[in-house]
Amino acid sequence: MMGVERWIEEVIQQAGWLGPVFFILLHIVRPFFFLPVVVVCIAGGYLFGFVQGTIYSMIGLSLMGAVFYKIVNWFPSVRERVLKLKRKVAGERKMTVGQVMILRIMPFVHFHLLSVYLMDMTKSYREYMQYSILGVFAPAVLYTAFGKAIEEMPWYVSIIFLALLIFLYALLEHRNKKRHPESKESY
Incomplete structure (x- = not known):
C-alpha cells in the first residue's frame, strides 16, 4: 500500500499546476485504491x-459526495449494496445530522456509509450537497492541519x-432522545 501512496505523492509533486487537479481527482477515486480519507487529507x-x-480536500471530498450520490441513484444495484451494508452495520438505526458530522471526523468510519445516512435525511440533491459539504469541512481541516500530530x-x-x-x-444521541421520547430510534 505504501508503494501506491508514494507513487501518488511523486505524481502530484511533479505535475506542477496540474498537481491540485490530480489531488482533487485522487479524492474522487480514493475508494477504489482503498485509501482512507485521513491519509489523503x-x-x-x-x-x-x-x-x-x-x-x-474540501473540493475533492465534496465532489466525491456528489459523484457517490449520482452513482447510487443511477445504479439501483449499487444503491442496494450500500443499503445492505448500512443495514448490516447499523441495522435500522437513525442518526441526526450532528451525529453524522461527528462520525465523519472519526478516522476509520466509512464516508460513503455516512453519505447514505445523509441521503436518507435529505429531501433533494441540493439539500444533500449542503449537508455533505458542511460535513467535509471538519475532517478536511482537522486531518490536514493536525494530520502529522x-x-x-x-x-x-x-x-x-x-x-x-x-x-x-452519545451526548447528541441522549439529547435527541430527550427531545423525541416517543421515538425508540433517534433521528
Whole structure:
C-alpha cells in the first residue's frame, strides 16, 4: 500500500499546476485504491500546506459526495449494496445530522456509509450537497492541519481523542432522545 501512496505523492509533486487537479481527482477515486480519507487529507497538508491542502480536500471530498450520490441513484444495484451494508452495520438505526458530522471526523468510519445516512435525511440533491459539504469541512481541516500530530500522538492521547468523539456522539444521541421520547430510534 505504501508503494501506491508514494507513487501518488511523486505524481502530484511533479505535475506542477496540474498537481491540485490530480489531488482533487485522487479524492474522487480514493475508494477504489482503498485509501482512507485521513491519509489523503494528511498528504494534502504535506504537499500543499494547510490552507491549500484544506481547500483541495474540501473540493475533492465534496465532489466525491456528489459523484457517490449520482452513482447510487443511477445504479439501483449499487444503491442496494450500500443499503445492505448500512443495514448490516447499523441495522435500522437513525442518526441526526450532528451525529453524522461527528462520525465523519472519526478516522476509520466509512464516508460513503455516512453519505447514505445523509441521503436518507435529505429531501433533494441540493439539500444533500449542503449537508455533505458542511460535513467535509471538519475532517478536511482537522486531518490536514493536525494530520502529522494525530499520526505521531502517543496511543493514550489517541484513545482520549477517540473517547471524546464517542462522548460527543452519545451526548447528541441522549439529547435527541430527550427531545423525541416517543421515538425508540433517534433521528
